[in-house]
Amino acid sequence: QLKLVESGGGLVQPGGSLRLSCAASTMDYYAIGWFRQAPGKEREWISCISSSDGNTHYRSSVKGRFTISRDSAKNTVHLDMNSLNPEDTAVYYCSADIAPYTGWCGLLKESDYDYWGQGTQVTVSS
Numbered sequence: 001q002l003k004l005v006e007s008g009g010g011l012v013q014p015g016g017s018l019r020l021s022c023a024a025s026t027m028d029y030y031a032i033g034w035f036r037q038a039p040g041k042e043r044e045w046i047s048c049i050s051s052s053d054g055n056t057h058y059r060s061s062v063k064g065r066f067t068i069s070r071d072s073a074k075n076t077v078h079l080d081m082n083s084l085n086p087e088d089t090a091v092y093y094c095s096a097d098i099a100p101y102t103g104w105c106g107l108l109k110e111s112d113y114d115y116w117g118q119g120t121q122v123t124v125s126s
Helices: none
Strands: 004-007 010-012 018-024 031-037 044-050 056-058 066-071 076-081 090-097 120-124
Touching: 004 090, 018 031, 018 090, 018 120, 031 066, 031 076, 044 066, 044 076, 056 066, 076 090
Parallel strands: 010 120
Antiparallel strands: 004 018, 018 076, 031 044, 031 090, 044 056, 066 076, 090 120
């Protein structure tokens, strides 16, 4: 069974940066997605990376500020977050899709992801 563990969350000032990491117990997935859930809001998709070709995709509000990458040797996917603002405050989750899909990983719905990490809190505040 695939296990995901997030790390790297914390408190950062507006304009600051954080790197989140998602360590996977195996490489048996087709895509890794990052989601976040702010207080009182629904969980939303942020970004994803394909395990086959490394293609990446982002929601518009984080494009240009966030970068998703993978370290295959360490079975880890990173989410580098720059120019953070208070609206980025949320619990961040990584997830894994273990079923093959057609098209690009940005088309995957939240329900398509099979395994989830426990989440890591990111707070952007002065």
